[in-house]
Amino acid sequence: MVQKNNKPPSVAKIAAPVTPKRRGRPRAYEPDVALGKALDLFRRDGFAATSLDDLSAATGMNRPSLYGAFGDKRELYIKSYQRYRDDARAAMVDIFRADAPLRERLERIYRIALDIYLSGESGPRGCFTVMTAASEAVSDPDIRTMVVEGLTELDKAFGICFRHAKERGELPEGTDPASLAHLASATIHTIAIRARARVPRKELEAIVKGAIDVLCGAK
Amino acid sequence: MVQKNNKPPSVAKIAAPVTPKRRGRPRAYEPDVALGKALDLFRRDGFAATSLDDLSAATGMNRPSLYGAFGDKRELYIKSYQRYRDDARAAMVDIFRADAPLRERLERIYRIALDIYLSGESGPRGCFTVMTAASEAVSDPDIRTMVVEGLTELDKAFGICFRHAKERGELPEGTDPASLAHLASATIHTIAIRARARVPRKELEAIVKGAIDVLCGAK
DNA sequence: ATTTTTTTGTACCATTTCGCATTTAATTCC
DNA sequence: GGAATTAAATGCGAAATGGTACAAAAAAAT
Structure with a gap:
């Protein structure tokens, strides 16, 4: 059971330029890729339906190693979610920052979102935030906090987008950027x-297209 | 462990006006209220995290009775989901059918939705369709079909709403009812x-208000 | 080479889980 | 009252689950 490194390098790994010569037996796994595998599993099956055996098999780490590296199941879930958010943010931040027309920025954001949600060998993987909100957020305060953070972060990013566009005169005078931002987030969620639910990409793109038209005050 | 009938009569029970004189030992449970209890549990914890023991305790039925009445866990989940959809539909259908101005209809729909999503003693219960989509829809084709049905049913209801409003001149000429309907559904989902995630009702109402303003082409 | 340190690998434990087989109870039909 | 019928209650059992103890292994430090 060997790890195949089919994960992107991801954000992280700033320290340790090469080997700092650790003392004992070397690790047989790469924490980054292991966490990526765990993330994949949690995203597909959710917290409760993912067993430590599954995680062990997917990461190539046996249970005690998993435990030693990431803590118990809940901690591993939380770390997976953090990793997911980091990756998602990294994939979108450039577009949110970019200085392009509103419509183009929205198109690019939603294209990325669809890529993230639809990828996956065993079916579309969806959005970890939505999945986590649906299952764990009610009962676990820490996780709930993370979910709320994720939601408001998206709202804010869209909010800046629309405020900026309005200042540039890309939007009618009366429009409320905050409301448009919430609708943009809602479109992400839907x-x-x-x-x-395996709705094909074409249909999702049509929904996105219609949403962008409305949000840009099209026609 | 006795059932407390704190459930609304719900939709169903058309047959059996009184007792049709069944043959053997009488049931100690009311299938309708038992299903309601199961639904509550599944809504709170999801499929995987809800055990048969939990269901047994909540319904007041012991495991074999549960099994005999509703089938295995998955069947019970599906029946719970059907019941949820029936109830939700029943709560909204009158408003969708009613002949009121667009804005008023939307306000009423979202008020009902918030009531449904926010109620629950141990925290807000959310939307079964969203929860199910997040967890079970990828892996189970039957459940996936039900989720898609639920989603498209809502889209259609909103679609009729907006088309109707446009015909009445409540909306600008250029608007696309289908796009608005998808945004209305998206607002339900968000x-x-x-x-x-326990976002307080006030905030949700603000989001709804903003969405309605945009959807009605206000200002 | 020996010790020290860190990780792996095996095996185990207590609990929980789902499902069912069997027995007991309550009711109607004859 | 007794047979038939339906459901409840008990409890079993095999498998899975989360977590851990403990020994073997691989490296550096001495």
Whole structure:
């Protein structure tokens, strides 16, 4: 059971330029890729339906190693979610920052979102935030906090987008950027849910297209 | 462990006006209220995290009775979901059918939705469709079909709403009813998710208000 | 080479889980 | 009252689950 490194390098790994010569037996796994595998599993099956055996098999680490590296199941879930958020943020931040017309920025954001939600060998993977909100957020305060953070972060990013566009005169005078931002987030959420239900990409793109038209005050 | 009938009569029970004189030992449970209890549990914890023991305790039925009445866990989940959809539909159908101005209809729909999503003693219960989509829809084709049905049913209801409003001249000429309908559904989805994350009702109402303003082409 | 340190690998434990087989109870039909 | 019928109650059992103890292994430090 050997790890195949089919994960992107991801964000992280700033320290340790090469080997700092650790003392004991060397690790047989790469924490980054192991966490990526765990993330994949949690995303597909959710917290409760993912067993430590599954995680062990997927990461190539036996249970005690898993435990030693990431803590118990809940901690591993939380770390997976953090990793997911880091990756998702990294994939979108450039577009949110970019200085392009509103419509183009929205198109690019939603294209990325669809890529994230629809990828996966054993079916579309959806959005971890939505999945986590649906299952764990009610009962676990820490996880709930992370979910709320994730939601408001998206709202804010879209909010900046629309405020900026309004200042540039890309939007009619009366429009409320905050409301448009919430609708933009809502569109993210609805395509995440539909992707999970295996609605084909074409239909999701149509929904996105219609949403962008409305949000840009089209026509 | 006795059932307390704190469930609304719900839709169903058309047959059997009184007792049709069944043959053997009488049932100690009311299938309708038992299913309601199961639904509550599944809504709170999801499929995987809800054990038969939990269901047994909540319904007041011991395991074999549960099994005999509803089949195995998956069947019980599916029946719970059907019941949820029936109830939700029943709560909304009158409003969708009613002949009121667009804005008023939307306000009423979202008020009902918030009631459904936010109620629950041990925290907000969210939307079963969203929860199910997030967890079970990828892996189970039958459940996936039900989720898609639920999603498209809502899209259609909103679609009729907006088409009707456009015909009446409540909307600008250029608007696309289908796009607005998808955004209306998306708003349902986003408040379901946020409710689950315990976002307070006030904030959700603000989001709804903003969405309605945009959807009605206000200002 | 020996010790020290860190990780792996095996095996185990207590609990929980789902499902069912069997027995007991309550009711109607004859 | 006794047979038939239906459901409840008990409890078993095999498998899975989360977590850990403990020994073997691989490296550095001495």
